Amino acid sequence: MKTMLTVLPLFIILSYLFLYLPSSADMSNQYVENGFVVNIAPEYRDIICPVFNNGELETGVAEIDQLIGKYGIYRFEREFPASERYSNTSVDLSGYYIVEFSPLHRLEDVINDFSSCCCIEHVERIGVCPVFAIYPDDPLFSEQWYLDSESYVDIDAPEGWIYEHGDASPIIAIIDTGVDYRHPDLINSIWINDGEVPDNGVDDDKNGYVDDIIGWDFVHGVRGDRYEDCFIEDNDPMDWYGHGTLVAGVASATTDNGVGVSGVGWGARIMVLRAGWGWGPYGFVRMDFCARAIFYAVNMGACVVNCSWSSSNSGGISAAVSYAVSKGVVVVVAVGNTGDEYSHYLASRGDTFCVAGSDMNGRRAIFSSYGSNVDVSAPAFSIMSTYRRYLGEHIYVSRSGTSMSAPQVSGLCALIKAQNPSLGGKAIMWVVHNSTKPMIGDEEWEKGLMGSGIISVENALCNEMLSSECANREIPTEVGVVKILSVSPSPSDDYIDVMFSSPCGVLSADIFDISGRKVLKRVFNVSGGEGEFSILLDNFNSGVYVLRLSDGIASDTMRFICIK
Template identity: 25%
Template sequence: MNKVINRSLLFSLIAGLIFSSGFAQTSIKENAPKGWHLLNKQTSGYYGISLDKAYDFLKGKKSTPVIVAVIDSGVDTTHEDLKSILWHNPGEIPGNGIDDDKNGYVDDVYGWNFIGGRDGRNVKEDSYEAARVYHEYKGKFEDVTDPSTLSKEDKDKYEMWVKAKQQVVGEVDLSLLEKYKQIAKDMIVEDLIIQGDLKKKEYNCKDLNGYNPTAVAAQKIKQTMTYICGLNKNDDITNEQIIEDLQGEIRKMESAQKAPEDYRGEIVKDNYNDFSDRFYGNNDVMANTPFHGTHVSGIIAAARNNGVGIDGIADNVKIMMVRAVPDGDEHDKDIALAIRYAVDNGAKVINMSFGKGFSPQKDWVDDAVRYAQSKGVLLVHAAGNDAADIDTAWNFPTPVFKSDGKRASNWITVGASGDPKLGGLVAGFSNYGKKEVEVFAPGVKIYSTIPGGDTYGDAQGTSMASPVVAGVAALILEYYPSLTPEQVKFAIEKSALKPDMKVKNPGTDDDVDLNELSKTGGILNAYEAVKLASTLKGERKQENIKTKSTVKPTKRG
């Protein structure tokens, strides 16, 4: 799942709508230069990653192209700052309806969409994994009184079901459900008024500046949007994002009473429980939900020095989009196959800005992670946005293998940093973990590409911090291609800058050292990372990691 609005702040919005007649106006006081995350602390005063200094260090050195796979919601393939950096499958002839490279995926020009149907439809919204787990095993475990009598396999499932039940049923106040539904219904009606006035289907808080509606309903939604943008410190949040997230919370509440709809199954039509049935989906990587993936892709590799928009981090990267993340929780099978697709088609870095609290088919994902590890591919994962300690809370996928408890060596988990001028050096929403989070990277008010062809805006979350690390990892591999994923990971983590100050523990007012929130106790620094990488002797085996799948397509009528 990837969200633009922090869940705790969405609840603040809903509570305000239910229990008060309105909001106090909340302005965004903290301004930051666009691209602050790339700046040098010594020259700008912001805790950026010192990217220009890194490029100064690399000047005159040879760069080789690197493919970075982005497993996400989709990408705007028409964007002016992304068109030139999108991966094009060299073995595929676009639009001929033939699987030219015989990899099982027809016309996979920019990548693949694992949550699309062969009829051209695409999964937009989906249910939450906790609800899926709860209802799948409810009939089997609801009447269990003595779990010690269960087999080991069933005990594991039972423990997962109990936790899912607590989340689905125990944390939901059903007395508010009808009020939530009415709020969503009212917002949709009010939203139509503003759409008509502004002559725009989708608009953000910036668009509302100077807009003075006369209709009371339009005044109300303007006030609502201003409030939520202020709480999130992000005036690029749109009307559609707010309504979609509210509807998602309603779906989550409804799952306490009834099994969620099978959004994916109705469109994708694979045999979900058969992992060999893997050649499903379609080639529409843009689909209808590309905001998140477009923003992430721009952070990594938006065309540099082209005179438009923004500069991404890495200057010789091709972005491969693998669409597997809906508005809701992703499915383990899609993630496992997305990782394998990226590896088989030459990605050296995979960015994963998503996460969820349950992983019933974790073995499938673990096997894919092992496969990536065996092929020398680095995985970069967002820590999550619940202000939670993921040493004890679940945020899947994880680098710890279920079967033996061993840890993947090719994995970096990233928390979100900010700046004291932007509310704190550690983002208040970021997950953390002394054991499970390796490093922090900028993830507050990150300016990047958004859908629209020539549109840009802010977003924040560990979803934005992860591609900052992925971009630096790709930059290292451009100039030092003989390094292994483990060596790149070492360079990034060992060189992280350790600030000489206390930080706020997310979700609390406690002042702590940053090394209490992550393994390194540091913040990513591109200059220090490439400098350290330059001293390492490459250990990567010289092999072509682009391989063909050995699993034959499952025939389906």
């Protein structure tokens, strides 16, 4: 049974249609026209109490109540329900409220009046951002090359699964257009809320959502395709558009079940959170929907949140992500498909895990965005996954885009969490970041614009040093802490001298050949400052090699040539 969050008068439902009407001519980020988010000042948070009194909305704060009457405000609702239950964090979300008003008024006028109120700490518009496109490929493509291939450009999944199959304890929250939770290759991977009794109309776990058995559908008040569920949020996060089902299958389709495809996360569960919808060929998410979904995911136990969509700093998304990070949750973000140097809000924060896309040659996929904000790359071309078409057809298709890259990283993060349950988000990101394969010959990678390289499930799971010594380490936050000053001579036939600078501690030197295979590893202590060491090339063949120097917190790479 589908449970509705609330029942609204017809005039309110109709007014929702004006909130957002996407234009096919303008696919850039847009904003809701008669809604926004406010953060109540701390001294007023215990006073404000929105209620309907004889059909009139009141908050108990005179300054706000005057504006409610002036602008026909019909919704003044907590953005993050029951946030007091989860207050043991440095991020306070108790003051965030969603405000919606009569479309007869101008957004700028309402925002200006609220911004001038002494009881309002700040006001945020609500962004409507595109879901990253997925590009159709040959429908007869039937091999998941990105998991396992003869070349070095795959992510070494079968080799990694030898060390860790994963289990049902890690939860990946898929915040997207929903998920086809009835798909035969997903149905056994769906997270179930054990704290809720199905269909009893009661919020048993007191998290603010009634009968949220497999997640929640946050979408309401938008206009989409004919069969999209666009009016009232409820407990049925079914996917119509298809994007979220693709993403979920890549992250953790049920593996080794004799059906369909394999998900990177093997046994990880999928929490279904619908924050997006389809309109013709396009998909969209709204930032307040996404913010609430992130808050829900963190509080309900997700260790990874997957975001395969664009974003803007609006609608409370900043506070929600800060909350997730403070709780040790990994927020995985697709960088985008602009084909140039580009960064949307979530990809540029620095505390999320930003993923670019590689192609079948181990280089940047032509459509993938790139930039200094990228942490790692993963295959993005011809990715086979689960799909839902129209009214319940459970199929498989091959698609391309960084939307397909991000869930591979999410699946790997879940495997690492299953292998090492005590690891927090920063440590998990460190393992993924420091176990990648170099993208030799890729111009953007060599400039540091594609992250550390292509993820490797095998490298991340088989390296005991990575998994056991990284519990308190973090993803590099200071560029140039470790620096390779020179590698000489190059070309060389017998040895190389490496000049470097680094703080004191343990330093590791790894050398990779052109195929991405690690051919040498050295670990040694350094006293800090500039230093030098030599490496003999006795067993090296002629070719191009990459030296990676790392202290476990920061790293640097440089190419050299060996000629025999």
